[in-house]
């Protein structure tokens with residue numbers, strides 16, 4: 001048995017102790033904890049090279065931290081982390097390991113996925129990939145007409161899109177100025193059409209990314225592009241203008257691709273953990289070998305930290321445990337990620353898949369109803385934009401949403417003055433969430449502005465901020481490839497930690513299947529205006545009929 005069942009009663013005891021302490025009604029506010037302890041910032045933040053994780057604005061004291069670590073031990077975190085790194089088949093519903101860490105280990109140390117040595121194939125495939133990326137960048141691999149490629153269009157969805165798309169944006173200052181990277185995910189033809197409008201077909205390289213090479217969206221987009229290339233440039237040009245990344249080379253080759261243009265990865269790499277594999281091809285073409293390797297190094301840095309740092313100073317473990325505190329002690333159902341870093345605009349979307357597809361589960365490893373509430377709703381947008389949109393709710397809404405802020409100490413290829421304003425705003429929002437503004441202060445301010453007592457009484461409640469709203473902050477020197485690798489890996493391991501405590505399988509995604517199956521059944525009914533609607537539920541039948549009527553009118 002690769003996995004010892006969780007000891008529910010030990011977990012419940014640990015959680016009970018945590019709830020009794022951290023959830024007690026008279027727990028001091030965080031700003032009071034700061035006043036009482038001048039060392040609070042140092043005690044509740046962890047530096048890792050240039051990266052700093054500050055969780056001092058979270059509702060923790062020394063005892064909370066001790067109890068969180070006790071909870072992690074009760075869930076068997078340390079042993080399960082070792083099983084994870086040892087490549088045991090911890091994805092038990094699919095009988096697979098989850099060994100994406102092997103992809104970023106440039107030292108090629110021995111790595112075993114479900115008992116099979118993989119470091120050799122990983123190194124070989126990475127070398128193929130990076131050689132190809134460099135050849136495209138250097139103009140050694142060219143379009144059918146002999147010209148250099150100017151555009152790279154990535155077709156993929158979910159993990160085959162979000163990773164490279166997010167990273168390409170994050171690392172845009174590192175992307176070769178002669179190349180433009182595009183990402184098409186949606187089966188909505190608008191995504192394809194709008195992208196194709198902006199590229200010159202005769203100098204575009206298409207990268208078809210799909211772990212399974214069966215995904216409806218990706219296959220539809222790839223087929224449309226293939227038809228366009230064959231139509232405009234000739235069938236023979238397809239082999240020059242397409243490459244693919246998949247665990248199913250056979251299917252990619254059946255699509256008409258040359259074997260040397262098909263890059264592989266393995267079933268022990270989950271889609272949402274695959275940016276480190278050949279799925280990073282478009283990114284690697286953009287940023288080149290040296291930067292891509294640096295990105296991998298960033299991930300490996302965090303692997304070493306996660307594996308060796310004591311839980312009390314272990315950033316992903318702490319991120320996971322603070323999330324559990326907010327979710328399972330304080331009942332917070334949402335979690336916001338707000339990068340004060342415009343180039344991380346897609347990072348929240350990336351994390352939505354990473355966190356919600358991994359831990360959005362309600363059945364434990366034994367197939368029982370999960371004992372604890374699992375993944376909160378993860379969402380976010382960059383600051384400062386969010387301040388002018390949804391921050392109202394963060395400050396004064398009835399739902400308390402813990403926030404992760406991310407910010408660089410220095411801008412990358414951006415104006416220093418802008419950055420200072422960005423940085424000040426980030427700190428101000430975290431400060432405002434913590435401190436709030438009490439009734440007395442609001443009344444003082446209103447009185448100073450000359451309002452009458454009646455006016456003050458009417459207005460004051462609207463201007464009160466309760467404060468004591470939790471946030472953490474990840475500070476890094478600047479958004480380099482290595483930093484991005486570290487940030488992603490921190491969240492990956494946070495997800496692992498939470499999956500262990502919630503006792504769910506973080507590496508399967510059965511919840512995406514039902515909708516896919518139903519879509520396959522509905523597609524012919526949608527396509528055929530005369531197809532009978534009997535047998536469908538009333539809502540679906542009504543909607544199809546309404547759409548048919550509107551199509552007829554149009």
Ligand code: F6P
Pocket residue numbers: 157158159160209210211212213214215218271272357509512
């Ligand atoms: O539908 C969910 C999912 O399976 C994700 O887990 C995955 O990242 C995405 O679809 C794309 O799958 P593929 O890479 O096989 O096309």
